Every structure is written in C-alpha cells, then in structure tokens.
Amino acid sequence: MYVYDAFDRKLVTERVNDFRDQVARRLSGELTEEEFKPLRLMNGVYLQLHAYMLRIAIPYGTLSSLQLRQLARVARKYDRGYGHFTTRQNIQFHWIKLAELPDAMAELASVGMHGMQTSGNNVRNITTDQWAGVAPDEIADPRIWAELIRQHVTLHPEFSFMPRKFKIAVGASHHDRAALRIHDLALRLHRNAAGETGFEVMVGGGLGRTPYLALTIKPFLPTRDVLSYVEAVLRTYNQFGRRDNIWKARIKILVHDLGAETFAKEVDTEWQSIKDGALALDRAVVTEIAGRFRYPAYEKLDDSPKELAQARHDDRRFDAWVKNCVTNHKVPGYAIVTLSLKPEGGTPGDATAAQMDEIAGLADRYSFGEIRVGHEQNLVLPHIAQRDLPALWRALDAIGLALPNVNSITDIISCPGLDYCSLANARSIPIAQEITRRFRDLDTQRELGRLHINISGCINACGHHHVGHIGILGVEKNGEEFYQITLGGKADENATLGTLIGPAVPFAQVADVVEDIAAAYLALRQRPDELFIDTVKRTGIEPFRERVYAAR
Amino acid sequence: MTSPLDQKKIKITGPAVVTANRVGDGAVVYRSPDGGWTTELDGAAIATDAAIARTLVAAASGDDLNAIGPYVAPVKLLPGGGVWPGNLRELIRHGGPTIELPPVLGA
Amino acid sequence: MPLVENGQVVPDRYVYVGEDEPIPDRVPVIVPAKRFLDNADALIGRDGSLGVAWPNDRRVAELAPWLGHLALVALQFPKFRDGRAYSQARLLRETYGFGGTLRATGDVLRDQFQFLVRAGFNSFEVRKPADAGVFAEAVRRYSVFYQASADGSVPAQRRRLQRTAAGDP
Numbered sequence: 001m002y003v004y005d006a007f008d009r010k011l012v013t014e015r016v017n018d019f020r021d022q023v024a025r026r027l028s029g030e031l032t033e034e035e036f037k038p039l040r041l042m043n044g045v046y047l048q049l050h051a052y053m054l055r056i057a058i059p060y061g062t063l064s065s066l067q068l069r070q071l072a073r074v075a076r077k078y079d080r081g082y083g084h085f086t087t088r089q090n091i092q093f094h095w096i097k098l099a100e101l102p103d104a105m106a107e108l109a110s111v112g113m114h115g116m117q118t119s120g121n122n123v124r125n126i127t128t129d130q131w132a133g134v135a136p137d138e139i140a141d142p143r144i145w146a147e148l149i150r151q152h153v154t155l156h157p158e159f160s161f162m163p164r165k166f167k168i169a170v171g172a173s174h175h176d177r178a179a180l181r182i183h184d185l186a187l188r189l190h191r192n193a194a195g196e197t198g199f200e201v202m203v204g205g206g207l208g209r210t211p212y213l214a215l216t217i218k219p220f221l222p223t224r225d226v227l228s229y230v231e232a233v234l235r236t237y238n239q240f241g242r243r244d245n246i247w248k249a250r251i252k253i254l255v256h257d258l259g260a261e262t263f264a265k266e267v268d269t270e271w272q273s274i275k276d277g278a279l280a281l282d283r284a285v286v287t288e289i290a291g292r293f294r295y296p297a298y299e300k301l302d303d304s305p306k307e308l309a310q311a312r313h314d315d316r317r318f319d320a321w322v323k324n325c326v327t328n329h330k331v332p333g334y335a336i337v338t339l340s341l342k343p344e345g346g347t348p349g350d351a352t353a354a355q356m357d358e359i360a361g362l363a364d365r366y367s368f369g370e371i372r373v374g375h376e377q378n379l380v381l382p383h384i385a386q387r388d389l390p391a392l393w394r395a396l397d398a399i400g401l402a403l404p405n406v407n408s409i410t411d412i413i414s415c416p417g418l419d420y421c422s423l424a425n426a427r428s429i430p431i432a433q434e435i436t437r438r439f440r441d442l443d444t445q446r447e448l449g450r451l452h453i454n455i456s457g458c459i460n461a462c463g464h465h466h467v468g469h470i471g472i473l474g475v476e477k478n479g480e481e482f483y484q485i486t487l488g489g490k491a492d493e494n495a496t497l498g499t500l501i502g503p504a505v506p507f508a509q510v511a512d513v514v515e516d517i518a519a520a521y522l523a524l525r526q527r528p529d530e531l532f533i534d535t536v537k538r539t540g541i542e543p544f545r546e547r548v549y550a551a552r
Numbered sequence: 553m554t555s556p557l558d559q560k561k562i563k564i565t566g567p568a569v570v571t572a573n574r575v576g577d578g579a580v581v582y583r584s585p586d587g588g589w590t591t592e593l594d595g596a597a598i599a600t601d602a603a604i605a606r607t608l609v610a611a612a613s614g615d616d617l618n619a620i621g622p623y624v625a626p627v628k629l630l631p632g633g634g635v636w637p638g639n640l641r642e643l644i645r646h647g648g649p650t651i652e653l654p655p656v657l658g659a
Numbered sequence: 660m661p662l663v664e665n666g667q668v669v670p671d672r673y674v675y676v677g678e679d680e681p682i683p684d685r686v687p688v689i690v691p692a693k694r695f696l697d698n699a700d701a702l703i704g705r706d707g708s709l710g711v712a713w714p715n716d717r718r719v720a721e722l723a724p725w726l727g728h729l730a731l732v733a734l735q736f737p738k739f740r741d742g743r744a745y746s747q748a749r750l751l752r753e754t755y756g757f758g759g760t761l762r763a764t765g766d767v768l769r770d771q772f773q774f775l776v777r778a779g780f781n782s783f784e785v786r787k788p789a790d791a792g793v794f795a796e797a798v799r800r801y802s803v804f805y806q807a808s809a810d811g812s813v814p815a816q817r818r819r820l821q822r823t824a825a826g827d828p
C-alpha cells in the first residue's frame with residue numbers, strides 16, 4: 001500500500017491547521033455559516049439531521065491496520081463508538097462536534113488520513129476495485145494511477161469550485177468491480193491490439209434524478225497522457241458545466257446535451273494544447289509513485305494446502321464460509337477474504353470501534369496489515385495465506401464477522417437514509433434490516449444465489465438503487481414513506497439501469513414485496529443456476545410486476 | 553420527508569415551531585420564547601399563524617452564531633399539555649435515529 | 660473594496676469605465692469586454708494602460724489575439740463558488756502566455772487567496788477589508804502543492820525527484 005512521505009504528511013497537516021483556523025473563525029462569528037459551509041464541505045464536514053457528519057477519505061479503499069485502529073480511536077473518543085463505510089469507499093462518523101473536529105482531524109492526519117474533498121464541488125475520493133493489486137484478472141494495479149490522479153486533483157487551484165462534485169473511478173480488469181459506468185469519469189486500464197497499456201476513457205455517468213451511464217469518449221489513451229487528459233476533461237467541465245440549476249450541474253448533463261462526439265472534440269482541443277507540457281507523465285514519476293506502493297513479501301506457497309481441504313471437509317460451516325467469502329488471489333497459496341458488514345438486523349456497512357480494532361489485529365496477523373473497503377460496504381482482507389484460512393475463520397466467527405452472505409440477498413447496499421440524512425425522504429436502514437430478517441435462513445440465501453439489493457432514501461441515489469438487481473427508492477407521499485421498486489439494474493461491465501415495476505409501496509410492505517420477487521424468481525428460473533439478474537433479463541419485469549401487484 | 557430547508561413561502565396549517573441545528577455540535581434545537589434556543593420541544597415558542605412563524609424565523613435567521621438553517625416545523629399540541637413533533641422527519645430529529653445504535657459503553 | 664497587490668493594500672491606479680462613459684486620457688482604464696471588442700484598435704492606440712474586464716462565461720480565446728496590447732485583464736467571481744475564472748486565468752497565463760496584471764474581482768474572499776495566486780492572479784479586489792490585511796498570511800498557509808501551476812511553485816513530485824536524485828531517502 002501507498003506510503004505517505006514527508007510531502008504528503010505536510011500537506012495534510014497544513015490542511016488541518018487551515019481548518020482549525022476556519023472553525024475558530026466560525027465559532028467567533030467572524031465567518032458566517034454561508035461563508036463557512038463551502039470550507040467545511042471541502043473537508044468532508046456535513047450537517048445532517050442530528051449532528052455534524054465527518055466523511056474521511058479512504059483512497060481507493062486501502063487501509064493499513066494502523067489507520068483502522070486510529071479510526072476506531074476517533075470513533076470512541078469523538079463519536080459514538082462506530083463508523084459507517086460508504087458506497088464510495090469512504091468512512092463516515094455521524095456525531096462529531098464542530099469544536100472537536102480539528103482535533104479529530106489532527107489525530108487522523110497523524111496516520112495520513114483526512115476528509116479533503118470528500119464533499120464540495122471538487123474531485124472526490126477516487127475509487128477502484130477492492131481487489132486491486134491482488135485480483136488474478138487485472139492487468140496492473142489500478143491504485144497507482146488512482147494515486148497519481150488523487151495527488152494531482154488534491155487542492156487543485158483550478159478545480160476546487162466546479163459546477164458540482166466530480167467522481168472518478170479506475171479499473172484494470174475486464175470484469176468491472178468498481179462500477180465504472182456510474183462515474184463522472186472512469187478509466188479502464190487495458191491492453192490494445194498492439195499490446196500497449198492504456199485507458200479506455202468514459203465520461204458522463206451518474207445516478208440521481210437523471211441517471212446516465214458513462215459514454216466512451218476515447219477508446220485508448222496511452223498512460224503517459226492520463227493526467228493531461230483528465231485535466232482537459234475537468235477544464236471543459238469547469239468552464240461549460242451548468243451552474244444555473246443544481247439538478248443539471250453534473251458533467252453527465254453536459255455530455256448528454258452536447259453529445260459524446262462534440263464533448264470529446266471539445267476535450268481533445270484543450271488536450272492537444274497541454275498534452276506535451278508539464279502534465280505528460282515521464283517514467284520517473286510513475287516509477288516513483290509505484291515504488292511507494294509496498295507489496296507484501298509473499299511466501300512461496302502451494303495452492304490448496306491439504307490442511308485447508310481437511311478443514312473444509314471437517315466443518316460444514318467453515319466450508320460454507322470458504323465458498324462464500326473467499327476468492328482466488330493472483331499469488332499462489334494466497335486468498336482474498338471478504339468480511340460481511342451485513343449482519344442480520346444490522347445497519348449495512350457499520351462497524352463498531354471494537355470490531356475495527358479486532359479486524360486491525362487480524363489484518364496484522366494474517367493480512368500483512370492491510371484491509372480494503374469495497375463500494376458494496378463490506379471489508380476485505382486481501383493477503384491471506386490459504387493455510388491460515390481455518391484460523392482466520394475461527395477468529396472471525398468468534399466476533400460475528402464470518403457471516404457467509406456476501407453477494408446474497410441480505411448483502412444489502414444502503415445509504416443512511418432519513419434516520420441520519422437531511423436530504424432523505426424516507427428511511428432506508430429499517431427496510432434493509434427487515435429484509436435481512438425475512439431472509440435470515442442461509443439455505444434460502446444460497447438457494448437465491450447472487451442477488452444485489454440497493455436501497456436509497458432519496459433521489460440522490462447514494463445507495464445506487466438504479467443499478468441494483470432489486471432497487472428500492474424511498475419517496476414521500478402525503479407525509480408517509482413509500483418505496484419505488486426497480487428490477488434488472490447492474491453495476492458491472494454490462495451496466496444497466498433498473499426498470500420501475502409499478503406504483504410505490506408503503507413502508508410496511510417493502511419486505512413482503514421482496515419476498516414476492518424472490519418467490520417469482522424461484523418459480524420462473526429455467527435452472528437452479530440461472531442467476532436472478534439473468535432471469536429478469538430473460539423474462540422482463542412483467543411476470544414480476546404481476547406477482548407483486550396482484551394483491552396490492 | 554421533503555426537505556423544508558428550501559421553504560420560500562411559509563404556510564402553516566396548525567401549530568408550528570422554529571427549529572434549527574446548534575452550531576457547536578449540530579444538535580437539534582428549537583427557538584424559545586426568550587429568543588434563545590432549547591433542545592426541549594416543550595420549551596419552544598409556538599407559532600399559531602404564518603405571520604408569527606415568519607417573525608420567529610426571521611429573528612432566528614439572524615442568529616447565525618448559535619444556530620444554522622432555521623425553518624418552520626409543524627408540531628402537535630397534546631391533550632394533556634406538552635408538544636410533539638408534527639411529522640416523521642421532525643419525529644426523527646427530535647428522538648434520534650429510529651434504529652438501535654451500538655451501545656456506547658464498551659464500544 | 661481594497662485592492663491587494665504584492666501582499667499589501669495598494670491604491671488602484673485603474674479607473675473602471677462603463678459601456679458609454681467617456682474614457683479619460685492617459686489614465687489606466689479597465690473597459691468592459693463588449694466595448695473593448697467593438698473598439699479594439701482605437702483603444703489599443705490610445706495613450707494609457709489598457710485593461711479589459713472579461714466575463715466568466717465567455718472563452719478567453721476571443722481575447723487572446725490582443726493580449727500583447729493589454730496591461731491588465733480583470734476576471735469575475737460573481738460568487739466565490741463560481742470557479743470558472745480559475746480556468747480562464749490558467750488559460751491566459753499558461754496557454755496564451757499573458758504576462759500582464761491578472762485581477763480577481765467580485766466575491767473574492769481570503770479562503771480563496773491561495774487558489775487564486777496559484778491560478779495566476781496577481782491583483783485582488785478583496786470583498787472584505789479585514790481579509791485584505793491577512794492576505795500575506797493566507798497565501799503562506801500551504802507550502803506543499805501537488806500541482807505545477809502558474810505561480811511557479813514547485814510541485815511535490817518534482818521536489819521528490821530532486822530529493823531522490825540528490826540521494827536523500
């Protein structure tokens with residue numbers, strides 16, 4: 001993982017000192033809220049329903065155990081003992097006091113963490129695949145490029161007051177685990193026919209009131225040119241993105257209004273004038289950044305050690321966990337382990353300080369001190385020796401972090417919703433909780449297979465409901481909570497927006513509706529291994545709609 | 553609930569209070585009759601018509617040092633005395649998240 | 660509105676002239692964009708420094724052909740959150756090589772000073788008098804920058820490579 005040097009640390013410290021001064025001026029009245037608000041937003045400080053919320057960036061979802069312990073410490077000392085992992089690989093604390101924020105931030109800065117640009121009209125946390133650097137199918141570690149871009153856009157003097165926020169994702173495999181096409185800008189590292197490595201550049205994705213999937217404006221951009229091209233895209237957006245209407249201000253509106261071709265031309269004109277300047281990446285720069293990504297000193301181990309096979313044979317529960325939570329690693333003898341943060345009746349993506357400390361300890365013991373955060377709001381231990389899997393499982397099982405429900409119907413992605421968020425129209429967490437209760441039976445979950453439910457408490461779509469296999473959107477009707485249901489969304493390389501199946505249903509019926517949909521799937525599927533999403537694609541939504549609305 | 557943060561016209565159909573978030577910790581507060589702020593809904597100034605509500609919120613808006621984003625929120629007056637939040641959003645702001653939070657002790 | 664240049668409050672030598680007002684002789688003036696474009700030759704030929712106030716929703720490429728004749732370009736921040744003039748500033752400095760005075764006008768607040776300096780502005784009509792006094796301090800807030808920019812500060816990556824070349828860890 002990336003190791004901060006003196007420059008990185010200094011920048012973060014200077015940022016904390018700057019913010020400390022701004023907080024003091026706010027508390028003394030020297031700054032009005034109107035003046036302070038954009039400044040606090042640039043540090044990830046929101047005002048929510050009950051309290052301030054601090055959003056901390058976890059660049060490309062990579063955490064050290066030291067950092068995770070510090071997050072636990074901040075949760076205990078300044079918050080209510082827990083944190084929430086988000087759909088953009090960040091973490092949120094929901095209860096921090098304004099006057100204590102600078103101290104909390106200083107403690108985080110001491111381990112290289114910050115909330116810079118986790119809010120505001122700037123470039124947000126750059127996300128990647130939570131298996132970056134260890135996935136067998138990637139062509140290179142996308143995090144190196146994410147880090148290069150991250151540095152470039154941090155406190156960038158030109159792009160700190162854009163029309164609206166700007167979200168970038170980087171991928172490096174054909175199978176998209178980073179939901180590239182729902183981002184303002186996505187970069188997919190791949191090899192062209194000549195064997196050269198470069199990026200497919202996609203722009204204009206984004207959910208919310210007008211959801212769009214990103215369009216490819218440059219099929220192959222040499223890696224040398226990535227910073228200058230990103231600059232050209234941002235400059236085009238900064239100058240021509242709409243500023244008259246907050247709902248029309250994202251780059252997706254500009255791209256779709258101009259058309260991909262015109263937009264691409266505009267970017268290209270700008271790019272041509274800067275591509276060979278200071279932003280052209282020479283080898284030395286890339287090598288230097290890449291060199292500060294420390295990779296584990298993996299041992300030379302064999303795949304499928306016989307102790308593992310024995311343990312799987314001896315213990316059904318361990319075997320079930322391996323089948324669900326463990327995936328192949330690019331290094332022989334190793335594995336990637338996913339920790340579900342979706343317990344029955346729990347809040348999706350939440351972890352207590354105690355759990356964070358435990359996970360940090362297990363990371364130290366078994367994962368070379370490294371943890372990952374996925375946009376699905378689960379955690380990953382990315383470097384587990386296969387021979388350690390039994391011991392790791394026993395430790396996780398003892399602390400309730402071994403639930404084998406990853407990618408199942410109870411592995412729900414959900415925003416915080418009206419329980420926390422001032423933008424929300426309806427609650428989302430209780431909906432998720434009830435669904436996890438209805439489907440608590442693991443055999444049922446396995447029967448249903450991979451099934452992604454995404455819940456958003458308002459049209460801002462932080463739960464990514466548009467791209468859920470089942471999407472649930474909370475709305476308000478006459479003071480009551482209602483929920484629109486969509487089917488057929490996908491967030492991967494075949495990204496698709498879901499289709500509304502009918503009128504919104506009241507709060508009390510949502511879990512029933514999900515049961516009806518699950519029952520319909522079981523009745524309609526052609527084979528046990530036809531995935532839910534494939535059944536929906538094959539049959540269309542009509543049979544599901546009928547079933548759900550027959551008695552409603 | 554639809555965000556009341558963009559209230560342009562103030563129309564009230566029943567009793568209302570002015571509510572905001574406290575600057576120091578973001579806590580939910582209600583405008584009290586003495587021009588201050590209280591976390592207790594029972595201590596809030598009650599507006600019975602739009603004109604009173606407007607006056608209340610205008611005065612509150614000038615108090616940027618203590619409270620952020622004041623707006624008019626509906627309440628119910630309980631038969632036995634006492635005041636209760638008038639919609640779901642205000643219920644949640646008043647009572648906290650409707651879900652169980654992890655226990656603070658030993659967290 | 661105090662004018663800050665070189666880190667201190669200075670008197671404004673320039674006079675803003677509206678669309679229809681007479682232009683005083685031999686005095687530095689700032690004219691609106693439309694007036695300039697309609698009378699470019701006459702204005703350039705005039706005796707006295709010439710500045711243009713350029714709107715933030717118009718491409719600076721249109722002004723580029725005359726930059727060699729302009730002593731000053733004033734760019735607009737209608738609200739500080741409207742950051743279009745940052746791009747205009749960088750284009751003027753870095754793409755078109757404008758070497759004259761680049762002035763930030765409008766909603767110019769101290770928390771944007773450093774961004775403005777780094778984007779290439781060297782003259783600031785500061786909205787709040789109190790901010791004018793802390794300009795020098797505000798631009799010293801940060802010493803590390805990731806990006807190369809118009810103010811010539813050395814980006815962190817270059818400093819890293821220099822350090823590596825010098826053999827430091």
